[in-house]
């Protein structure tokens with residue numbers, strides 16, 4: 001039950017289904033109350049970046065990360081590495097080895113992609129999803145999300161809420177803020193703007209923009225029941241993936257770029273290396289030198 005909820009939650013986090021927003025988000029009213037409680041409170045972009053970095057560091061420590069020789073890491077590097085630094089920004093990116101279908105990006109420029117997403121998306125579709133997440137950063141949605149998460153924790157704390165600046169958070173608060181990052185729920189408007197960002201990102205970099213439509217179709221299809229054991233049945237009551245696929249298709253048609261997308265081969269295994277392991281060099285005589293003073 002709980003696992004299903006988590007799977008659903010992360011899917012929603014990445015692809016923003018509004019029904020779940022209402023269930024899990026604080027809601028406008030609650031956020032208003034929080035803001036009232038900390039009037040005069042400032043939270044700069046630098047604060048957002050710093051706090052995001054701390055939260056991501058903690059998440060990194062708690063998750064299994066694909067190492068440099070792991071097929072997932074190699075693929076992400078090949079697909080996304082060239083886009084990691086651009087005009088005035090540098091993104092750092094890692095793969096979390098988790099079956100869940102998710103990806104997120106944070107205000108400090110950290111991009112985290114779950115291997116479960118890489119299992120079902122080809123290179124272009126992956127770029128579309130990552131582009132969408134970067135859109136949230138570029139549009140300051142990520143900053144606003146971590147500010148809201150911080151304020152919520154600060155208000156609960158009661159002491160920090162009286163502070164006009166960002167107080168240091170406890171490890172437990174940082175954990176909650178990290179969870180909030182993963183579960184970030186964005187408004188329908190924010191989602192559609194991030195979709196547009198991804199579309200433009202693909203267009204600008206010469207990718208087949210139709211892969212974005214395809215990515216949403218995959219999610220819509222997963223929600224229809226064939227993968228119901230993995231993706232909660234509740235997904236079927238959230239039509240947003242289909243709508244977003246339709247919106248993306250319309251955009252491509254308008255641009256004269258539409259062509260039904262055919263998914264390419266997905267390869268997440270590390271290339272086979274021919275390096276032979278030396279067989280006779282097992283060292284058994286290495287002595288430890290002891291330092292004496």
Ligand SMILES: [Zn+2]
Pocket residue numbers: 013014015016132133136186190191194
């Ligand atoms: Zn989104």
